[in-house]
Amino acid sequence: MTNKIEKTQSKFISLKNNNFFVRFASSIILVALIVLFLSTAILSEELWVNMNDAHKAKIVSQSLGILMLCISIAILMFCIYELSTSLKIKNKWFIVVMEILALAVFIAPITSKGNLEQLFIYQGWALKSPLSHWYMQIIYLILFLAISFVAGYLSGIELKKLIMIIGTSLIIIFGLKGFTYISLSNDYINQEYSSIKFGYVTAIWIWLIVILTDTFAYIFGVAFGKHKMAPVISPKKSWEGAIGGFTTAFVVAVIMSILFYFFVNSHAVFADYMNNIDIKFGKGLVIFMYILLAALISFIGQVGDLFFSLIKRKNDIKDFSNLIPGHGGVLDRLDSFMLVFLFMYLFTLIN
Secondary structure (H helix, E strand, C coil): CHHHHHHHHHHHHHHHHHHHHHHHHHHHHHHHHHHHHHHHHHHHHHHHHHCCCHHHHHHHHHHHHHHHHHHHHHHHHHHHHHHHHHCCCCCHHHHHHHHHHHHHHHHCCCCCCCHHHHCCCCHHHCCCCHHHCCCHHHHHHHHHHHHHHHHHHHCCCCHHHHHHHHHHHHHHHHHHHHHHHHHHCEEEEECCEEEECCCHHHHHHHHHHHHHHHHHHHHHHHHHCCCEEECCCEEEEEHHHHHHHHHHHHHHHHHHHHHHHHHCHHHCCCHHHHHHHHHHHCHHHHHHHHHHHHHHHHHHHHHHHHHHHHHHHHCCCCCCCCCECCCECHHHHHHHHHHHHHHHHHHHHHC
16 A cells, blocks of 8 residues: 555656656747747847948848748737637638638738838838728728628627637737837838837837736745635736736836936837937936836736636636647737737837
């Protein structure tokens, strides 16, 4: 009897160690992919602005930008597929239609300015025509809703589930659209002059806030968590963890943004936007905007995490997929980011 217990314990410890190794290895690969993703934006921007040979700079920068765009599209396709399959959508044609619609809305023009002119299908869409105006986004949205609802109806998908997949897909699509625009948007005027509109520092700043919020929410939750924040949706989350994560991310983000603005202004967070505010209203409002944005991004990141946890809870699933061992799927890793990316997309439109 004792030997059986010892063997069982030994197997349990071995399994636990193996799971830890798999999770750790997956984490390393995941971090490497994130670094690659952000590095394409960094190199694209730096080469665009700093290379002496404007023609070569444009070619290399655009190539790196296209690479980032391809990675973004791959992430989008994985997320839509994971969402559809996790909601037990069995009709493959509906999933294909959703993937095509998602891609079409994602690559549609956002603006007539910036490094994105040559990245999407902008040249063929005549950027100075009405097709590049902001209100075209509403038309894209209406077409997306109409086609996806018809496809869902013909596929026999129940209305509640259809609304869930369409609504969540829109969050993912416009979120990734906004993040890609922020990462790659340089204002190119001529060969002698180009400037950063948002830039990679802004992209890294956003990622940093969400990651710090998530990480320190876990740390504070484990150390001090006593009061459950949403026991039905996510039993492990606590108010102590949420406040700890928010506070840590908020303080780091505000300090970082202010330091960059005053000491490395060419790469400041939302450089173009904040410089315009400074000229019109002064530095006090710039600091206030950084404080406001840092707070909103951290808060929205936690809301996004709960939103996707609710979807999983409603559909009785642990993860959206098992693509990444020990971590679930792509959407599981980006759930905290998606609502933040959507918020930033709306912010870029207002800007």
